[in-house]
Amino acid sequence: MISTQLVVVGGGPGGYAAAFLAADLGLSVALVDPEVNPGGVCVYRGCIPSKALLHVAKLIDESRHAKAWGIAFGEPTINLDQLREFKNNVVKRLTSGTGQLAKHRKVNYIQGWAEIVDAHSLRVKLVAGGEETVQFEHAILATGSLPAIPPMLKIDDPRVMDSTAALDLPDIPKSLLVVGGGYIGLELGSVYAALGSAVTVVEMTPGLLPGADRDLVDILAKRISQTMKSVLLETRVVQMKAEAKGIRVTFEGKAEAKEQLFDRVLVAVGRRPNSAIPGLDKTSVQVDSRGFIMVDEQRRTHEPSIFAIGDVVGEPMLAHKASHEGRVAVEVMAGENVAFAPRAIPAVVFTDPELAWCGLTEAQAAKEGRHVTVAKFPWGASGRAISIDRTDGLTKLILDPDTERLLGVGLVGPGAGELIAEGVLAIEMGATATDLKLTIHPHPTLTETMMESAEVFFGQATHVYRPKRG
Numbered sequence: 426m427i428s429t430q431l432v433v434v435g436g437g438p439g440g441y442a443a444a445f446l447a448a449d450l451g452l453s454v455a456l457v458d459p460e461v462n463p464g465g466v467c468v469y470r471g472c473i474p475s476k477a478l479l480h481v482a483k484l485i486d487e488s489r490h491a492k493a494w495g496i497a498f499g500e501p502t503i504n505l506d507q508l509r510e511f512k513n514n515v516v517k518r519l520t521s522g523t524g525q526l527a528k529h530r531k532v533n534y535i536q537g538w539a540e541i542v543d544a545h546s547l548r549v550k551l552v553a554g555g556e557e558t559v560q561f562e563h564a565i566l567a568t569g570s571l572p573a574i575p576p577m578l579k580i581d582d583p584r585v586m587d588s589t590a591a592l593d594l595p596d597i598p599k600s601l602l603v604v605g606g607g608y609i610g611l612e613l614g615s616v617y618a619a620l621g622s623a624v625t626v627v628e629m630t631p632g633l634l635p636g637a638d639r640d641l642v643d644i645l646a647k648r649i650s651q652t653m654k655s656v657l658l659e660t661r662v663v664q665m666k667a668e669a670k671g672i673r674v675t676f677e678g679k680a681e682a683k684e685q686l687f688d689r690v691l692v693a694v695g696r697r698p699n700s701a702i703p704g705l706d707k708t709s710v711q712v713d714s715r716g717f718i719m720v721d722e723q724r725r726t727h728e729p730s731i732f733a734i735g736d737v738v739g740e741p742m743l744a745h746k747a748s749h750e751g752r753v754a755v756e757v758m759a760g761e762n763v764a765f766a767p768r769a770i771p772a773v774v775f776t777d778p779e780l781a782w783c784g785l786t787e788a789q790a791a792k793e794g795r796h797v798t799v800a801k802f803p804w805g806a807s808g809r810a811i812s813i814d815r816t817d818g819l820t821k822l823i824l825d826p827d828t829e830r831l832l833g834v835g836l837v838g839p840g841a842g843e844l845i846a847e848g849v850l851a852i853e854m855g856a857t858a859t860d861l862k863l864t865i866h867p868h869p870t871l872t873e874t875m876m877e878s879a880e881v882f883f884g885q886a887t888h889v890y891r892p893k894r895g
């Protein structure tokens with residue numbers, strides 16, 4: 426039997442960040458997860474492998490784009506086994522690193538599945554066989570999320586894949602249907618499109634990425650219309666049938682063709698919290714109607730000894746949000762007066778162009794009837810964007826017109842995922858349009874679009890002529 430001050434259930438970016446900080450603060454810590462090393466969904470079958478493949482997709486797309494500048498590389502030859510190995514090695518390298526970090530910190534990493542016994546103990550079914558009992562003062566539940574697959578999209582055929590199966594690169598199908606025009610659908614759809622599949626995306630709402638502002642999405646959608654075969658909006662899949670030649674899919678909605686055959690289908694219609702932890706009912710932990718574990722702003726559940734963090738407690742289901750919550754929960758345990766209260770959580774869709782936003786969106790402001798000023802800087806006016814031949818970008822700031830305070834940032838364009846961090850910092854620091862305008866940004870970089878958007882707010886942007894009215 427192990428006795429520890431803290432046990433963390435789930436070794437994803439939420440769980441391992443929490444375990445590592447707790448060890449750094451001097452607590453005895455056990456971390457339970459079925460994988461060989463910490464990493465969770467994000468590192469083993471999410472953020473990291475998808476970004477390795479997206480990097481390759483970007484290279485392929487850029488080499489095709491180079492034709493326009495007089496440089497022709499020809500069509501790439503793809504060695505799928507080698508590509509898979511590259512991706513697997515990326516995962517191995519990162520997870521062996523997290524394993525080492527756990528060892529250095531003397532975190533007791535237990536490879537297995539946890540079942541809760543009561544508010545101060547749990548049992549771990551060890552992957553190697555046998556069981557281990559862990560008694561704890563505090564526990565953090567960080568069990569993440571799983572793909573949500575509605576019954577009509579669930580058919581027992583390996584050609585119908587979830588994100589995990591798609592990341593395994595079973596082959597490069599001639600035709601691929603992606604169900605869901607959200608993060609996963611667009612990221613993995615882009616990978617397969619670059620590798621040579623004819624990709625069709627079907628999305629039930631009127632637009633891709635329903636949570637993002639339309640002016641940003643329009644720029645991405647235009648590019649996607651060139652790289653993918655088609656995007657079917659306001660359309661649902663109502664039936665899928667496995668046939669020898671492929672998966673026959675029946676659509677309902679705006680799509681003209683009501684039936685089509687695809688070599689493979691990727692279902693990416695969202696994820697559901699993994700809160701069905703065995704024995705959870707033996708505690709006072711409560712779960713809401715959507716399956717999220719209920720927590721307060723310090724990430725305490727209804728059971729005083731148990732905290733919960735990450736995808737299992739709510740949206741947005743993002744790795745950096747999980748890690749931040751994990752650190753907050755540990756600091757609370759350590760007696761600090763802190764809460765999870767970010768002003769801005771960045772969201773990045775790693776397509777080409779990338780799309781990113783943080784803080785208040787324009788759509789959200791409109792929905793809440795909030796009076797805001799939106800200052801936009803089109804990348805067609807950026808020297809850097811023109812020099813890399815990527816003017817398909819836009820930077821916009823959402824500002825309080827009275828205080829000039831920055832409330833939100835939206836970006837689309839290559840590298841938007843890196844640029845958004847400046848917006849997050851600015852919002853967290855309570856920066857105003859003047860602060861951004863007076864901050865000297867390096868030239869020629871895409872970061873200047875942040876500064877020039879602030880200049881647009883004052884009607885004084887150097888590279889766009891948009892005088893302030895009135």
Ligand code: FAD
Pocket residue numbers: 434435436437438439440457458459460464465466467468470471472473475537538539540567568569570588609699702703734735736737742743744745746747775
């Ligand atoms: P998870 O990473 O889900 O980890 C939970 C862990 O708990 C898992 O290892 C699981 O096996 C383990 N577990 C579950 N039950 C038990 C139990 N009873 N006992 C022991 N262990 C248990 N987010 C981003 O921010 N950026 C991205 O680029 C990004 N890309 C993504 C791409 C894909 C394809 C997917 C699927 C997701 C992506 N995400 C991305 C989302 C990101 O992966 C999640 O938000 C993040 O992993 C959540 O972290 P977590 O710590 O809450 O849990």
Ligand code: NAD
Pocket residue numbers: 575604605606607608609610612627628629630633634635660661662693694695696741742743772773774775
């Ligand atoms: P998502 O919520 O991003 O997108 C799902 C899409 O599917 C939505 O646009 C929705 O309207 C649509 N949809 C739902 N049911 C449908 C149906 N029956 N037919 C057609 N369309 C349907 O979900 P996801 O893409 O599965 O990703 C899950 C989560 O994982 C994301 O919300 C995000 O939190 C996380 N993630 C993040 C990243 C990143 O940060 N870059 C990447 C991948 C995943």
